[in-house]
Amino acid sequence: MKTPESAPSSTEFVVLMASLMSLVALSIDTMLPALDNIGRSLQITDPKDSQFIISTVFLGMGFGLVFYGPFGDTFGRKKSIYLGVAIFAVGSLISLLSESLPVMLCGRFLQGFGGSSCRIMTMAMIRDRYSGRDMARVVSLIMMIFILVPVLAPTVGQGILFVGSWRTIFGLFLVMSLLTVSWLAWRQPETLKEENRKSFNLKVILSGFRETILHPKSRAYTITAGVMFGGFVGYLSLSQQLLQVAYGLDEMFSVYFGAMALAVGFSSFANSRLVMLVSMEKLCATALLLGSVISAIFFTYAYFKGGLPRIEFLTVYFLGTFFSLGLLFGNLNAMAVEPLGHIAGTANSVISSIQTLISVVIGTAIGSFYEGNVLPIVGGFFACTTLSLIVILTVKKESSSVVGSI
Missing domain, CATH: 1.20.1250.20 (MFS general substrate transporter like domains)
Incomplete structure (x- = not known):
């Protein structure tokens, strides 16, 4: 499928889509080595409660996934990602500054809700740009990059803990979200044509x-x-x-x-x-x-x-x-x-x-x-x-x- 001259190359597109899709996975897997540190810092008395720091992200995703599909079909893929990443960034900031478990979980819920836009809209953008075997090839390449996140993320989290605190990890999420959405805004044109948009x-x-x-x-x-x-x-x-x-x-x-x-x-x-x-x-x-x-x-x-x-x-x-x-x-x-x-x-x-x-x-x-x-x-x-x-x-x-x- 031929793409506009202003669109990024196939290689850049694959890396950009994989980066966006990886935001939520990064926010889950990078946190794993830090759960004990967070528990002590937030004075969590029951170790089982630390599990909610992970599961609450999925809860937020569950509500976000049903929202961004129709939203993106109406207002475009990029605006949907802008909204989602903004909510993800706010969630990251709330978690970074949290001093109690309820505040932490609020931030984690927003991370999941916002980050789910990337999961839905990246697949939509791939469908907009490619079809048939070309789409299958691109999805396979993206998943090859995406699978590196759970492989490397815990190591990244552990490395951050050697030089900083668990709050530094949330700072990384904030920086990554801003960088990826800036890359999207700068390099990737909107893929949903006006005539294909549906009413919300x-x-x-x-x-x-x-x-x-x-x-x-x-x-x-x-x-x-x-x-x-x-x-x-x-x-x-x-x-x-x-x-x-x-x-x-x-x-x-x-x-x-x-x-x-x-x-x-x-x-x-x-x-x-x-x-x-x-x-x-x-x-x-x-x-x-x-x-x-x-x-x-x-x-x-x-x-x-x-x-x-x-x-x-x-x-x-x-x-x-x-x-x-x-x-x-x-x-x-x-x-x-x-x-x-x-x-x-x-x-x-x-x-x-x-x-x-x-x-x-x-x-x-x-x-x-x-x-x-x-x-x-x-x-x-x-x-x-x-x-x-x-x-x-x-x-x-x-x-x-x-x-x-x-």
């Missing part, structure tokens, strides 16, 4: 929301993705307490955390090849069955080891689990939005928002059972994969029955 109509938004919720396949895959993401949110919320505190990894925490992220990246790359050979339904069912079986086996093993098995075995378990997750998220989202192509923008916002809100509830529930061992995380993954597998197989059976009756 609450009735249309509610109609799209209703249609998305009532479609049986879209609803089932949306809930499944939300449940599985909930297991992942539970891991993110507890990873620092488990690996850095319970296992005493200290500075090595970022190395282990990065290895888990690479497993997701590798399986996502493998999925891009496998999906051309095997149906998405079969890939998801296989990944869920794999996750359920290894979680059941490892939970039994960990239980008899007092909940803290050797770190080597825990690492192998997490690598296997996250490999299965990498086969799920892209396929489940694609299957959820597939029957709603005529309202793809609104449907994508609704689906992403519902998934995120479900994940916050499940992730918070998993975190509430934490008692200094791996059992809540492993048990949570077992429950999530098993429930999701039942839903996937039920949908497949119902679809086969409909086809057979025809």
